[in-house]
Amino acid sequence: MNRRGRLVLGALGAVVVGVLLWEGYKAVGPADGLSLAGARVLPRTDDAAMPHIATILSRFADPELSGGDPIWLVVLQACLFTLRSVALGFVLGGLVGLLLAVLMQRLRIVERGLLPYVILSQTVPLIALAPVIAGWGGRLSIGSYPWQPWMSVTVIAMYLAFFPVAVGMLRGLQSPAPIAEELMRSYAAGWWQTLVKLRLPASTPYLFPALRLAAAAAVVGAVVGEISTGTRGGVGRLVIEYSREATTDPAKVFTAMIGAAALGLAVAAVIGFSEFLLRRRRVRA
Template identity: 75%
Template sequence: MAVGTLGAVLLGGLLWEGYKAVGDPDGSTLFGVRLLPRADDAAMPHLGEILGRLTEPELAGGEPVGLVVLRAAGFTLRAVAVGFAVAVLVGGLLAVLMQRFRVAERGLLPYVVLSQTVPLIALAPVIAGWGGQLSIGSRPWQPWMSVAVIATYLAFFPIAVGLLRGLQSPAPIAEELMRSYAATWWHTLLKLRLPAARPYLFPALRLAGAAAVVGAVVGEISTGTRGGIGRLVVEYAREATTDPAKVYAALLGAALLGLVVAGAVGLAELLLTPGRRASTR
């Protein structure tokens, strides 16, 4: 997995520099429609310039941009982790409920699918407004908690749908065998359905991890939450015309956040799937 990720990063870098070398500085248009982006230094700085900007101060006499980006990514990672954990819980419970009761599947699944059609940019301010009226015991609701709720909203869907498909995947003959042993529904779930759902669950978790990152970044932008990578992208974008490398430095932080989440899911899959562990030795 690490080799594949490194290869993808190197390929992306080669494509970036290759297009910058041969692309039109003004972009390619057809009938007035821009088909390819501009390849000038303002739109596409060299990768070396972007990486070098990470070591330079954000402001005169300030901290390096790379340190600021890492701190912002760490702030967003908290909301992503909480949102992803809650999404696993909510999505898992929904999947088990829909597998157990067919009427629940017919009643809930359409609404689970319909929930993903609501524009996130419209939903985020509503969630932030509701959160501002809540508290956890004596502790007031924090802005990053609203971001975590938005991440949960995007991430629970692939888990619920993927796990449901996995729980329904055992062959009828295997279910009949469990019934012949007088196995309860709970034992059938633990011994048959959950092991059979692993090939469906981990791809769903990878999708959910990516969705949680997207939800957190967009949530920070939509709600105006400060301290995270989403807000940093907006702040750096104001300097796009004079310091484009700085904008891409923030985008690298968001990409790094996605790689961290994907790596965590991959590590969990490696530890929890014996067959996959054996195949990597």
């Protein structure tokens, strides 16, 4: 079995294990959960808290409202709406991260002064930052085009996506052995030639893991941004809307959650497929 087959089999196995754990705990776990010192350690297993997997999946085929579109179509449309912010945030965050990594590799003083702040930026609570970004965006405009709520979500996604790329690419650009750098200097190669011919190819093993993390972070940022800013149309807002019906229709809440998780997996799969194509081309070369 090749590597791609093992990845597919591993992914299917993970899904099966997750379903078995869910149903197994629901079958043997206490209905009221388990609490220690007033804190709930294990969740409740009644149908209001943990619906059966079959119930959740069957809910996708039901109409969202009486006579309306089925839930799977509503969730798909919401995911496609969120995908716009995810894609833009991922691309912009990746470019910002790449530029910061190149700048920090080029100037050691920039690395020493900027890297701590790059790391510190990820400690700011996103749920507190999102309303601030939305408030600033409400006062901006792009020419005659007013700032849209989805743009604030894109900025939040970019904010989370740039960090893995900046750190991963910095490590990749610094990975060439000293003897390889000395060889480039012996050829009288300048900084730009060394970057293109040596450092960027050497950073490829670090780039794609960073891109996968950035893609997942962009999805998280977009979903949380939609929840925090109240942006309508996306899967984040759908989670909030469905959660209002959690007491009467708990399975409906999980449909939006599964949609958000599927969006993250789809974006990560695109990055993984791109990595596969690049490696295949390099092997042929």
